[in-house]
Amino acid sequence: MIENARQKLIFALDVDQFEEAEHFVKLLHDKVGMFKVGKQLFTRCGPEVIHMIKGEGGDVFLDLKYHDIPNTVAMACLEADRLGIGMFNVHALGGSEMMKTAADAVRNRCAAEKRQMPLMLAVTILTSSAEETLREIGIEHSVEEMVPRLARLAQEAGFGGVVASPREIGLIREACGPDFVIVTPGVRPATASADDQKRVTTPADAIASGADYLVVGRPIAKADDPVAAAEAIVEEMAQALSPRA
Numbered sequence: 001m002i003e004n005a006r007q008k009l010i011f012a013l014d015v016d017q018f019e020e021a022e023h024f025v026k027l028l029h030d031k032v033g034m035f036k037v038g039k040q041l042f043t044r045c046g047p048e049v050i051h052m053i054k055g056e057g058g059d060v061f062l063d064l065k066y067h068d069i070p071n072t073v074a075m076a077c078l079e080a081d082r083l084g085i086g087m088f089n090v091h092a093l094g095g096s097e098m099m100k101t102a103a104d105a106v107r108n109r110c111a112a113e114k115r116q117m118p119l120m121l122a123v124t125i126l127t128s129s130a131e132e133t134l135r136e137i138g139i140e141h142s143v144e145e146m147v148p149r150l151a152r153l154a155q156e157a158g159f160g161g162v163v164a165s166p167r168e169i170g171l172i173r174e175a176c177g178p179d180f181v182i183v184t185p186g187v188r189p190a191t192a193s194a195d196d197q198k199r200v201t202t203p204a205d206a207i208a209s210g211a212d213y214l215v216v217g218r219p220i221a222k223a224d225d226p227v228a229a230a231e232a233i234v235e236e237m238a239q240a241l242s243p244r245a
């Protein structure tokens with residue numbers, strides 16, 4: 001159960017130095033299932049950091065949240081695919097045409113090269129957003145309406161899953177079924193600070209709700225002992241997985 005839980009934990013490598021990223025990868029490669037490389041680290045270090053993680057035996061979630069015109073996003077997704085990573089994401093708010101163009105481009109290339117497609121994820125509504133955030137930008141629907149709506153669009157466009165708050169897992173399962181992958185940031189152990197996250201749950205609640213993967217950054221990176229923090233989260237996840245098994 002511990003190994004099963006570990007595979008579901010993605011550590012957000014939100015640092016700005018190659019050496020710091022390498023330090024965390026060496027420290028945590030057998031404590032977490034995957035490393036997430038986001039805008040900060042990728043902008044600073046580029047593909048070299050992906051090669052380093054793979055060289056250490058780690059798998060990568062490239063989190064650049066592409067959101068642009070369909071052709072631009074499709075071409076960026078082809079480059080992400082070229083890096084040989086496990087998963088990457090776009091913003092579902094880019095809409096169906098953008099997502100379908102991107103998914104078709106990657107699927108066609110993978111089919112031509114006879115290999116498995118990476119997991120393409122669509123970010124629904126950011127876990128740092130609240131109802132007021134949606135109103136502010138002119139969206140009158142609630143988070144509970146928007147998240148399953150965007151998840152359905154992503155699924156229809158050929159995406160394998162979504163990124164969402166663990167609070168919306170039930171709604172996404174209802175809309176997209178049991179096999180659609182749900183990756184949940186906005187996860188905080190009961191004693192940790194929420195930071196800028198608004199829609200959070202504990203690791204146990206995320207697992208009990210049916211999350212496939214949990215993304216955790218600062219509660220591990222900023223802990224006095226990151227290894228112990230990662231182990232405690234995995235332990236909490238494993239306990240919550242037992243009734244699910």
Ligand SMILES: O=C(O)c1cc(=O)[nH]c(=O)n1[C@@H]1O[C@H](COP(=O)(O)O)[C@@H](O)[C@H]1O
Pocket residue numbers: 012014038063065089123125126127128163164165185186187195197215216217218219
């Ligand atoms: O796509 C993401 O990974 C993502 C989507 C989302 O809605 N919320 C969210 O926090 N993230 C990312 O997940 C990570 C969460 O980090 P912590 O808040 O430090 O645990 C960050 O790297 C975010 O960029």
